[in-house]
Amino acid sequence: MNNSDMYYKAGLDYLTGLSNRWGLHDYYGSLGLGKTIHAMYIDVDNFKRVNDVYGHSMGDELLVAISNLITTYTEGFAARIGGDEYVVLLDGDWSRKHVTGIAQELLGNMQSMDFRKDVLSLISLSIGIVFGQKTDMPLDDILYKCDAAMYKAKNDGKNRYAFFQALDESIRLKKSIETEMEDALREGQFVVYLQPKINMVSSELYGAEALCRWIHPQDGLRSPALFIPIFEKNGFISKLDFYIYEQTCKLKASWKGTPFEHLPISVNMSRLHLYNKMLPFELADIADEYGIPYEELEIEITESVFIKDSEELVKMVAALKKQGFMVSIDDFGAGFSALNLLKDLPVDTIKLDKEFLQGSADDIRGKKVLKNIISLCKDLKLEVVVEGIETKPQIDFVTSCGCRIAQGFFYAKPLPLHEFEDFATEYSKNKLESYVFRFNGSLRSEDGSLEGEYNGTDLLFEKGITPDSRALYLPGGEAEENVVILPNNAIVNDSYTIAMWIKPKELHSWGAALYVKFETGFAAMVPLAWEGVSDFRIRDSRNINGWYDVSGCPAREGLWCHFTVSYNAKTETAISFINGEVVGVMENVPVNRYVNRIMLGGDIFQPSFSGNICEVVIFNEAKDYQSVKELFTSYVERPGFSHA
């Protein structure tokens, strides 16, 4: 059909030469009443990606190529009515089978089109069809129906067609979503569900993500996959995001006094907010209203927005960070991750998309990619959260790559508030333990849960730091002789603090009081390293030059000395303390992981420690100066305490 005479020049689409929306209306008007037509709504799946990755001129070329495909296979009146949306009106005499054939042909010939294959591989078509419409009704009604059918095709997985008829239900749904959303917001039908983030190594609750659910009075629970895309299209998402954020603040305020009062919660912010320069201040105002510290709130921004608008994004992230919020990149790896942008983005966390994990499950190359992405993030000092953890083998794999934090069904689905609180209560029992070994006549920890093992003969206890306390006596000996092996699970966290009282009988240089062998290196507490110097030595065996010595004044023979070392994995700082005072600090000390062995009173090379040890405390966190000082003071204030 050649209709070039029937529409005005202004009704043409400049790019493809097809009609535009006005041309389509004109054509429809020219058909007159009482005719029958069929309509097809064609949308290009993932078109935005092509623009993002290859630029707009490639996008334009693609649109022209698709318009040629459409004119070749449809023999109808074709128009481009939006960026990547086409409508074709088809002859009313054609059978349903014929119309279906056209849709199939479009889908089938899409990939073999004369166009760059790498571009084609990104895209497909979603086609909505409405059959046998009378021209008596307004064109917009017909378009609405085939648009709804197209939406169904997209929802069913893209690269397919769907007919309007069979989908009354899903149309009703889409329509009701748009007409009801404002009321639903006012009436509190949108609620926050929380999905826990777990430290896989220590089984500790690390945080949670706030995810929106729509509790509809008739339909019950509606998933965000259903309504978020619609809200992103019509802009309502901006309101909803703020609402969910405020609910989250309210919720955190209600936790005052509970064990999860300070639990960090992340909230999703749609890309629509990127251009709102006031966002950080608006978020801060709301947090202030509920008295929530900014650093306990994390803003998740989706990765797919990163390539386009990257400048805006860097600015926004910087502004959020400046305001004091935590920021994470969501769905990293789902699309075309801009690795290069990572260096410019001052974010705290990368959330690896669940498809990344699920896609690389039994694929060696995929695993290598995952492993290296994790190690790149670590190098850039970014926390990594793996999404979509569903199985134990997945946990084993990602933890072996050095990732600790997971969010996934294996631990919990997004939970309604009360279920989350139960979950959090249960998990807060997994709070990182600290262990005290007093050596008051046994090798058991104070809580009775762990017990050391003596690698020698004749276990002896002597007088401790007060007249009524006792201490382990170690006679010294060859390497690994007369030492106490503590259970590996005394240290379950990357950060730790180890404190102990030691009274050396005779000091040998480099003899260790405590030695922890990790999969990736070791850490040793050395009361006397070289002349007049104690040492907290950390070795990173992944690196030839990975030696770190935090040195300070030494312990003295015959005197009780409180020796403490701490390592903070977040700041990568190692500190050594003697008698409650900082004696040495070192920064940029890499994390060691996976404890293989904890040896008290020696190491695997040097002669063993000879003298007394008591009050060994292992904290699974980095203690600061104040706490170490307090700990020291608490001993010194015991009745009868003496260094001698």
Ligand code: C2E
């Ligand atoms: P998301 O931010 O990537 O959230 C994680 C999604 O993965 C959630 O889906 C969660 O239920 C799902 N998930 C978590 N663990 C697993 C797992 O082990 N296996 C599988 N198969 N899935 C898992 P949900 O809650 O349906 O949310 C879907 C998306 O909707 C979210 O993806 C987010 O992009 C968006 N969304 C949800 N609430 C909001 C909101 O308040 N604002 C904005 N802007 N977007 C939201």
Ligand code: CA
């Ligand atoms: Ca998210």
Ligand code: CA
């Ligand atoms: Ca995500």
